Amino acid sequence: MRTENLLIELGTEELPPTALRTLGESFAQQFEQALVGAELDYASVNWFAAPRRLAVYVSDLAESQHDKVVEKRGPAVSAAFDEQGEPTRAALGWAKGNGIAVSDAQRLSTDKGEWLLHKASVKGQPIASLLEALLNQAINKLPIPKPMRWGSSNTQFIRPVHTLTVLYGSEIINLSALGLTSDRIIQGHRFHGEARFELPHADTYATSLEEHYVLADFTARKDKVKQQLEATAATLGLTPDFNDSLLEEIASLVEWPVVMQASFDEAFLDVPKEALIYTMKDDQKYVPLLNKDGSLSNQFLFVSNIDSSDPKQVIDGNEKVIRPRLADAEFFFTSDKKHSLESRLPKLASVLFQKQLGTLEEKSQRIAALAGQIASAIGANATQAQRAGLLSKTDLMTNMVMEFPDVQGVMGMYYAQNDGEAAPVAQALYEQYLPRFAGDSLPSTGVSSAVSLADKLDTLVGIFGIGQLPKGDKDPFALRRAAIGVLRIITENNLALDLASLVDSAIDVYGDKLTNQDCKDQVVDFVLGRFVSLLQDQGISIDVIQAVSARRPTAPADYAxxxxxxxxxxxxxxxxxxxxxxxxxxxxxxxxxxxxxxxxxxxxxxxxxxxxxxxxxxxxxxxxxxxxxxxxxxxxxxxxxxxxxxxxxxxxxxxxxxxxxxxxxxxxxxxxxxxxxxxxxxxxxxxxxxx
Missing domain, CATH: 1.10.730.10 (Isoleucyl-tRNA Synthetase; Domain 1)
Structure with missing residues (x-):
């Protein structure tokens, strides 16, 4: 049977960058499932995704389904003929439905009796008659939470679609989807090359687009961005500060990545680097550059979507864009330092932590009390832990954190240093949120550990204490992350702390606010349940975990x-x-x-x-x-x-x-x-x- 490679591309307007990879992978996955359901042979299914296109490429797709024989069982022989041996109405109706006479039927004998049987030959359908339904099936299953309409049509998709290309080898497969009829027209780069061009063959998709300044392969584009960033930074003797998430988003914003170097006024370096880095990364998708000692350089990199003949204009434009954002950060930092963190404590009374559990002021007081108890238990400075717990949420009332929420904690550390607080107190204000994600670092001191544990336990006990247990994937207070944080801090630091005792202390600090009588057991069981998942992720066999869990040790270090x-x-x-x-x-x-x-x-x-x-x-x-x-x-x-x-x-x-x-x-x-x-x-x- 003949096989060819199939290319299907949806040419769109700019797709949401944070969803681009998910859309590309899902398009391929859903289309592959449709092919399997249609019993079409193929070798592999790959995906392409760029800001203005989604595509699937199917290798060695058969031109039609295989012919097959379908067995259609009829009524039992005992019910198919009357006493005179004449066909009954059931037999006649079944035979008519299959386009045969009863006398043409075969017999199927089993240990449960004998039935009429018809073996029908079904000719395989060509892909030309199948693809439209398969494509629309795949499109309809894409993860699009908020589809939009465009023009006068009722067609909906995540963004307007302007071209639909469907090529089986060099042949156009005629079909309709998203209000468009298939063709071989492809959108080029928005600013380079031809705006639209004809694709001669499915196999030339990636190379033809590259000739028109589009790297359609998401992974290849991402790799190129990374290589350019690292190479440019190396020539400057600096280190680019990016993670995979930022790299993915940048790769989702450009079709033809060109890395450029820019700079900002060195005076801005007086602002804590975390605030500047947040502004560059999160607001502008720029890549900060670090000196060998880890300090921030005033040089930075950005990725343009055009290969400009006058790059200075592009660089100047991006420097103009970043300057007011950095000036805002500088202004917030300067104005915030005029008021101590302690002076902001009364403002916490105006912010609810949770309606039934009170304000952030009350939460801070609970954290302070609990942190002091934990610090005493692990041999840390209880006075410093109480002080850090009391000030733990005050930076939320600063202009800097209100503008840049992701720098909470770290700005608390800088403002505490400015206020002359003890070094362990300032450190604890930053480290109270650690660990923030899997593999993240832990609090580095006993004081920091005490405050971090107190914060997490206060949230766990409070939310469980009012009966708002996490359900399914709904966990608005991040209780699972808090539980894993508690476990990691205790076990990896080998702290002699018992969950049951810690929960008792947290419940006592809440006083009469809690209504759930089963709070203690539920919190302990919940945290221990996360321990099971954590251990499995570490490769511990489930029978070993079950053997230990059967004893229900509630001290995490002892459990480990x-x-x-x-x-x-x-x-x-x-x-x-x-x-x-x-x-x-x-x-x-x-x-x-x-x-x-x-x-x-x-x-x-x-x-x-x-x-x-x-x-x-x-x-x-x-x-x-x-x-x-x-x-x-x-x-x-x-x-x-x-x-x-x-x-x-x-x-x-x-x-x-x-x-x-x-x-x-x-x-x-x-x-x-x-x-x-x-x-x-x-x-x-x-x-x-x-x-």
Whole structure:
């Protein structure tokens, strides 16, 4: 069967840059699903996306569906003929629907009876008759939250569409979509080359566009932007400050990237670099340049969409654009420093944190109280933690943060330094928001950790305390992120803090504002639930997590220590046999309703060598097991218990637990309860899966 490459392009007006990659990937995904549903053979589906186009490119697409035979089962033979052997109405109707006589039908025999059967040959349809429906199906499934109309038509799309190109090899496939009829017309660059040109063949799509100053391949365009930024910065001896998100957005704004260098007045460098960087990156999509010591240079890079014959005009224009934004930042910084953070505390009373939970002033007071308690518990300066907690939200009342919300915290640090606050207090104002995302750095001091934990716990307890639990993907107060932040701060700094106690303290600080009686258990369970996800992301096997979770340790550092110990234990040769033995012990004790409090063993009732050996082995290590657990040396705890493998195996091979003598039976059950209790000190290893 003939195959050709298929190109479909929607030529649009400028698409939203933050949605461009998603639209391109989704267009390819939805169209591929449509091809699969239509049973059309192809090799691969790729996507193109640029500010004024979305396209899919299908390699080796078959020109039609395959012919196939479809089996259509009719009524059962017993119902298809009457007593005289004549076809019934059911049989006649089925045969007519299939365009055959009843006598032409075949028979299908199964173990449940015999049915009439017709094997119909269905000829595959050509793509020329299929593509219109497939394309419209894909378009209708694109993630477009707010479609728009244009002109006098009722057609809707994310932006007006001006061209529709559909080429199968060099052949135009005639179809209609989005109010347009397919052609081979392509929009060129808005300022370079031809405004529109004819595409001769699907295979020349990318190369033809490049000749007209358009890099249609999103990834290639993004890579080119990155290479140009790095190369230009290298010639200046500076480092470009960009992340993947900024790179993606820049690549979504230009079709023909040209990196240019510009500068601003050095006097603006007196403003904290974070505010200047925010202005350049977020407002203008410029790329700041850093000196070798990490300080901000007055040079910056920007990516133009034109290859200008007079680049100085383009550079001058961009320098004029950035100057007033930097001047605003300078003005805000200068005016904000005239008033201390402490003087802004009363203003927090006018801003609600949450209607039922009070104002930001009340939240700051709660954070201060809780931060002081946490600092004392971890050996940090409680007075400084309380001070930082009290001032933690005051920078929200500054002009700078009101104008540039993303610099909250960091501006608090600079203003605290200006006010003469202690260095740990100023640092904590910035680090209270850490970690902000997966992989982000953690607070660097005990004071900062205390304030960060207090802020996150106050939010978690408060929102849960009024019954507003996150549902599905709705989490307006970012409780999941707060929970993960709490866990990372405690575990990665190995802080001796218990979630249950922390939540109790946060509830006490709230007083009578909370209405949810189950708040404590729900918050602890919620945070521990995030721990499961966090550990899975780290590659910890689910059975290890379940074994530890079964004990519900509420101190995160202790939880993490158990996870490490059980992961190590699982690698031991003895682990599988001991896990099986523990499962057997758990089942026996459960059926006999034996409490783990009943571990008193009467050695005089031990008559068989194997049970005596097990008891002696348990007695020999019990004190060391319990002591190592107290010191959270769970690895040693499990290594000690691993030495029991042979005596446990011998016990089950030779000792009848359910002896006829009730006292002997009870004594043996108590012996197993002692064994089970010692293993459960660390985790329920009966839940470990076989290797």
């Amino acid at each position: 220590a158990r996870i490490d110990a059980v992961s190590e234990f699982k690698q031991l040769e003895q682990s599988e046999a001991l896990a099986a033995a523990n499962k057997r012990v758990a089942n026996i004790l459960s059926k006999q309703k034996v409490s783990l409090d009943n571990t008193d063993v009467d050695k005089q009732l031990l008559s068989q060598n194997e049970e005596v050996a097990l008891y002696d082995a348990l007695s020999a290590i019990q004190a060391d097991v319990e002591q190592s657990a107290v010191s959270q040396n769970y690895g040693e705890t499990l290594r000690l218990l691993a030495t029991l493998r042979d005596v446990i195996d011998a016990f089950f091979d030779n000792v009848m637990v359910m002896a006829d003598d009730e006292k002997v039976r009870r004594n043996r059950l108590n012996l197993l309860a002692l064994l089970r209790k010692l293993f459960l000190i660390t985790a329920d290893i009966s839940l470990l899966a076989k290797s």
